[in-house]
Amino acid sequence: MTNQHVGSELNHKVVLMLFHNDLRVHDNQALHTAARLADNGSLLLAYVSGLADSSTPNWGEAYHFDEMGLARQQFLIESLTDLDASLQNFGNRLLYLKEEHSEQNLDAFIQLCQLIEAQKVTDICVSSTADYAQNLAYRALEDKYPQIVWHYRSTVTLFKSMPTKELPRSFTQFRKKVEYEHNLLSAQDDLVTCQNFAKLPCVPETLGSNDYTFEPRAFDTSVQLEPNFKGGEGQALAHLNAYFDAQAPSDYKVTRNALDTWDHSTKFSPWLANGSLSVKVLLNRLRHYEQEVVANDSTYWIWFELLWREYFCWYGVTHDKDLFLFKGISNRAPSNRHNQQRLEQWQSGETKYPIINACMKQLNSTGYMSNRGRQLVASCFIHELGLDWRYGATYFEQQLIDYDVSSNWGNWQYLAGVGADPRGCRQFNLKKQTQQHDPNGDFMDKWLS
Ligand SMILES: Cc1cc2nc3c(=O)[nH]c(=O)nc-3n(C[C@H](O)[C@H](O)[C@H](O)COP(=O)(O)OP(=O)(O)OC[C@H]3O[C@@H](n4cnc5c(N)ncnc54)[C@H](O)[C@@H]3O)c2cc1C
Structure with a gap:
């Protein structure tokens, strides 16, 4: 042909x-x-x-x-x-x-x-x-x-086109501009649902009924996704209802840094990443909750985090293949180097830092890690282990069920000091963070025993 x-x-x-x-x-x-x-x-x-x-x-x-x-x-x-x-x-x-x-x-x-x-x-x-x-x-x-x-x-995004004329170099500038220039409810515009159709047009008659059939296959039993993380739009919408019905948004800001508790952060990321959940539908639900139940610091903070997602989406569009450069969007590459042995220790959770090991074991067996966990393991990768951040980002790409190209590579650049952070690279004090986020060692016991 x-x-x-x-x-x-x-x-x-x-x-x-x-x-x-x-x-x-x-x-x-x-x-x-x-x-x-x-x-x-x-x-x-x-x-x-x-x-x-x-x-x-x-x-x-x-x-x-x-x-x-x-x-x-x-x-x-x-x-x-x-x-x-x-x-x-x-x-x-x-x-x-x-x-x-x-x-x-x-x-x-x-x-x-x-x-x-x-x-x-x-x-x-x-x-x-x-x-x-x-x-x-x-x-x-x-x-x-x-x-x-x-x-x-x-x-994929809340806004149809980039909501600022140019993408600001920092998230804070972006957020201020968006909040100043746009009505926060603007995401409600133009929602169209396919449910408007009683039926979709058919496949062409020339296509055989067995051609390109989708057949789900058996899963490897070594992976144990958190049972609530089941893929699909039906599950995504069920989780949306359950999360808001339980009134979990009212406390989000105080609980969101937990390392391992289901409803302490929203857990929408895997469905948002593959698009089983529309971010506009999520925002509409949040606005509705603010009108009907409560609007407080916590509900604002969910919007704030969704704006981070939005920022990184437009960051990915703007910086295109520079998302993957060692020097990122900065002028200078870091002095870190690849080291296979240290990389493997980090990957398998066998470093000398128990909090890092627990986070990595959680990632390896479930495909998910909390935001705080991700910040700690990335900081350790870059600062304590002195490794080339792109290897860490690529490992996340392989492992995360919520892998999203812009959020992942954008966050790694940010933490490596070659991205959207005006303060340069961020190093977390692992001892202090362990005391703060796992004071009784429950999280480490769970994943290291
Ligand atoms: C090194 C590193 C890599 C990351 N890789 C990814 C990735 O591949 N995919 C991904 O979706 N998120 C990524 N994140 C961001 C964040 O860790 C996850 O979105 C969050 O942990 C998902 O859990 P949640 O849905 O309960 O988040 P919540 O705390 O409930 O946040 C609500 C939503 O806001 C968005 N969000 C929150 N924080 C961020 C952030 N820092 N950047 C972008 N969006 C954010 C997510 O869509 C999230 O579902 C990464 C963060 C770091 C530090």
């Missing part, structure tokens, strides 16, 4: 939606656009695994981690299972493209090209993303198929 044939049937649109970090039907503008465009045509809804699984550019032989660890894989598979079920309820289904699923072991990009050509795709809908590697894949497709019309939609 040549490029000329693609998109030749102009009256009959064949729309392809590529899911990425927008794995939901609620408040999903990309899906909504795809469904609308395909009204008189057909609709392909696909998730392509391995189109850009790792955000990390290829540093050559430097890194030896798997692209996606077992916990991340499990959470993703659960999320896709849930998405497939939702799409089937609307009369369509999820197409799953993955290298190992092809008889000839064709790589995912080539399979996607075959699908586009065989089905004569006319339009592609995607969510705008800060994911550098994903964007490279989109660019490559745009270049290969110039006749296909692309529709980029905002589904």
Whole structure:
């Protein structure tokens, strides 16, 4: 099939939606656009695994981690299972493209090209993303198929475009500008839910009913995700209700630094990261809670943290591949060096710092670590162990079920003193932090015994 044939049937649109970090039907503008465009045509809804699984550019032989660890894989598979079920309820289904699923072991990009050509795709809908590697894949497709019309939609951030003219160098400046210039309720604009459709347009008749079927597979039992962390939109919305119904937001600011208690922080990050939960829906729920229950320092602080997420999303868009540079967005690279032995001790939780070891063991067995834990292990990695921060960020990328390219690399840059921190690098006093956050040693006992 040549490029000329693609998109030749102009009256009959064949729309392809590529899911990425927008794995939901609620408040999903990309899906909504795809469904609308395909009204008189057909609709392909696909998730392509391995189109850009790792955000990390290829540093050559430097890194030896798997692209996606077992916990991340499990959470993703659960999320896709849930998405497939939702799409089937609307009369369509999820197409799953993955290298190992092809008889000839064709790589995912080539399979996607075959699908586009065989089905004569006319339009592609995607969510705008800060994911550098994903964007490279989109660019490559745009270049290969110039006749296909692309529709980029905002589904990941609170604001459709960057809420400040330029991205300020620090979070504080960003927050002040956003709070000054924007009505805090502006996220309520333009919510569109796919539930408006009784049905989604169907897949093309030319696609075999067994083609690209999504089949969930068994999980590795060595991973024990916190039972509440189950992937999928259904679970995300259930958690949203449970969190607000329990009135946990009222105390968030005083409890959020806990190392290990479920409702001491919101725990929305894994669902936000893969898009099973819309951040706008979350903010609307918070505003509603403030009107109906209480608006206090704690509820404000949830907004504050969501703004950190927003800041890093636009930081990722702005700094693109500089997110991965050793010198970050600064002028000077740190003097730290890679050391394989120290790296492995840190990874497996075998350093001489018990609080670090407990956090790393928690991460390795559950795929999650508290924000305080992340700050401590990153600070130890950079300052006590003197290591190249990019190895730490890459290990997080492999392990975290809430891995998000901008939040992860942005936070690591920040802590390494090569990012958005005007004060330069931050070192945490591990002894003091242990006394403050684990005074009786309960957290360390749990993970080190
Ligand atoms: C080195 C390092 C790496 C990190 N990597 C990631 C990552 O890959 N993905 C990720 O989602 N978060 C990352 N974070 C930020 C933060 O640790 C997690 O978002 C948070 O711990 C998730 O738990 P929670 O949902 O209970 O957070 P809460 O404390 O309840 O915060 C509410 C929400 O605000 C956002 N948020 C909070 N703190 C931050 C922050 N510092 N930066 C960006 N967003 C924030 C998250 O979306 C979070 O779900 C990282 C932090 C550090 C220090």
